[in-house]
Amino acid sequence: MSTARPRIAVVGAAAAGLAAAEGLRRLGWDGEITLVGDEPHLPYDRPPLSKQVLSGAWEPERTALRDTAQITGLELDLRLGTRARAYDPARRTLTLDGDGQSDLRCAGVIAATGVTPRVLPGTAGVQGVHVLRTLDDALRLRGRLALPGRRLVVVGSGVLGAEAAAVARTLGHDVALVGTQETPMQRVLGAEVGGLLAEAHRAHGVSLHTGRAVTGITERSGRVSGVVLADGTVVEADDVLVAIGSVPAVDWLRGPGAGAAGLDLSDGLGCDEFCAAAPGLYGAGDVARWYHPVLRRHLRIEHRMNASEQGLAAARNLLAELDPERFGERRPFTPVPYFWSDQYSLKLQAYGVLADAERVQVLRLDKDPLRLAALYGTSDHATGALAIGLPPRQARSLRALVATPSPWPEAAARLAAAVEG
Ligand SMILES: Cc1cc2nc3c(=O)[nH]c(=O)nc-3n(C[C@H](O)[C@H](O)[C@H](O)COP(=O)(O)OP(=O)(O)OC[C@H]3O[C@@H](n4cnc5c(N)ncnc54)[C@H](O)[C@@H]3O)c2cc1C
Structure with a gap:
């Protein structure tokens, strides 16, 4: 009789993969967790790379997302410097490059392989x-x-x-x-x-x-x-x-079994509202394009906060699929997207969906042209909000404003009230 513990493999050892691994443990998964990452480093943060690391203000160590003791505490089967080469969704087997071992049989897999630059x-x-x-x-x-x-x-x-x-x-x-x-x-x-x-x-x-x-x-x-x-x-x-720009890292999922499992790899890993791409296969972070049931559209978001939130959501839903009695029902993943950018002394913060907006309404806040708030959306509804140079509390208040798309007059009135308050 085999005494092997069931295994969940998380592929991609960065923000989304780490959040998934931590989520699995925190939610009570006591089986094996294999965390596979092709970079040699422990999980680190990317936003500082184009800011504090590039400028020389930070040494590389400061980008570490967790210290060695915290990683050890997760009791991972950690495979750094190792590429996932293939995954067979029907057999639930993951093939790794260069470890000379047989394929890994998995109860479930979370794909968190991010994107690679064009x-x-x-x-x-x-x-x-x-x-x-x-x-x-x-x-x-x-x-x-x-x-x-x-x-x-x-x-x-x-x-x-x-x-x-x-x-x-x-x-x-x-x-x-x-x-x-x-x-x-x-x-x-x-x-x-x-x-x-x-x-x-x-x-x-x-x-x-x-x-x-x-x-x-x-x-x-x-x-x-x-x-x-x-x-x-x-x-x-x-x-x-x-x-x-960048290309989602899905090559390892393009095996012969991808078609039979119905994987949609046209723009990242296509997932449903639970972040599931196929039974036992979930996606998280930059690589995952999932259906957002509140916004009623597919989204693939290359933002830092989404990577953590979706890593946890994918972990929770995979566990719920594997053992609903123990882990409860799967829940749709419905975040309010968020990103920030720092350029010179400017801090841009954005909630909701801004890209490719049909309509934009900008509210200038004083003589400085770069102190502003703005709404973005379709011709009918505001779906996103931007703050530049706003105090943190006011900037954060824009989140509630676009948590669900709202008609323009209502959104504009709420924006004006938010920046006054
Ligand atoms: C320079 C820079 C600055 C950024 N600044 C901001 C910012 O200011 N604000 C913001 O919101 N977002 C920012 N982002 C985006 C944010 O960092 C990403 O959204 C986030 O890092 C995505 O995390 P992830 O874990 O999904 O993917 P990644 O961080 O890309 O991690 C995926 C990991 O999987 C590995 N991998 C890929 N294929 C395989 C394979 N086959 N086998 C094993 N491992 C594999 C990759 O090498 C990588 O280590 C920035 C990104 C960059 C690059």
Whole structure:
């Protein structure tokens, strides 16, 4: 008779995976928990990478999400530096790279593998071309920015590119920010607020090349020397940061059994409202696209807070599926999305859904154009709210305002009251 304890495998050892593993233990799972991560590090936090780590204000150790004793306390079967190669949903077996062991039989699996950065075609192996996703990426770029008077071109003017540009400029480097959008973070913030952000970057001395695609790079002796824009302009560079979005890390789920199990891998791991992709398989964090029953749409959110919240939700629902009598019923995952970004002294905080809004209403709060609150949504309903430069209590009050979509006149009145109160 086998005495092996049942196993839950959590694939991806970062914010979402850690939250899932901790949730499993806290909720009472006393079986094995195998936590698999392909990076060599214990779980660490990514937001500081483009802020305090890049600027040199923090040493890498400060990004650790838990100390060694806390990780030990979880009694994990911890497999760092190990890639999950495949998962067979029908047999519930997980295949790991390079451990020389047989497949792991699992009672359940939580996929928390995040995303990987998109790269510029033709730049592989060229010195001085960077991405910024991992601690190692951040330390590499930080090493370059520790040299005086660099010329950094940031390709991509989304949140990551805008943050890195702000840090490099604050360190005194010559920074160009290139993006296909007309203003930084335009897809999320809209043209009006994006325009104000563009002004802030210009005022700090960043040279903006907006509405421009990059068609290639120039190099000298295997090292990047500039980027080429669609109109032929070459922007010279000592280093280039490519921040043009990311791709969900689902390759390991694309095995022959994926189709039979009905896995939808078209944009991350498609999940239902319980974060379930198939029986015994749950998704959490940046990789998971799940159905939000309150917002009545699928969402895949690349934000830090969602990673923790969804990791816990996936753990709870997997346990409820495995043993409903002991762990209770599964619950839909219905968070109010939240993200923040720090650029120079600006703190942006956003609740709900802002991206690709049909309608945006901006409320300026005083003469400083970057002290504002704004609503985002469809033509009928406000679904998201943004605060820049608001005191923390007021910024937090915007959460309740967009917890459920509300008609514009009502949302606008509540926004005005929230920023006055
Ligand atoms: C530089 C930077 C700054 C950010 N700043 C902010 C911010 O200011 N505010 C905010 O809200 N959000 C921010 N984010 C986003 C936030 O950090 C992410 O949403 C969050 O880290 C997602 O966590 P995750 O655990 O889902 O995925 P990840 O953090 O991507 O972790 C997934 C892990 O799984 C590993 N993995 C992938 N495939 C496999 C495999 N096959 N086998 C084993 N392991 C695998 C990966 O290497 C990785 O370690 C930032 C992100 C970055 C990169």
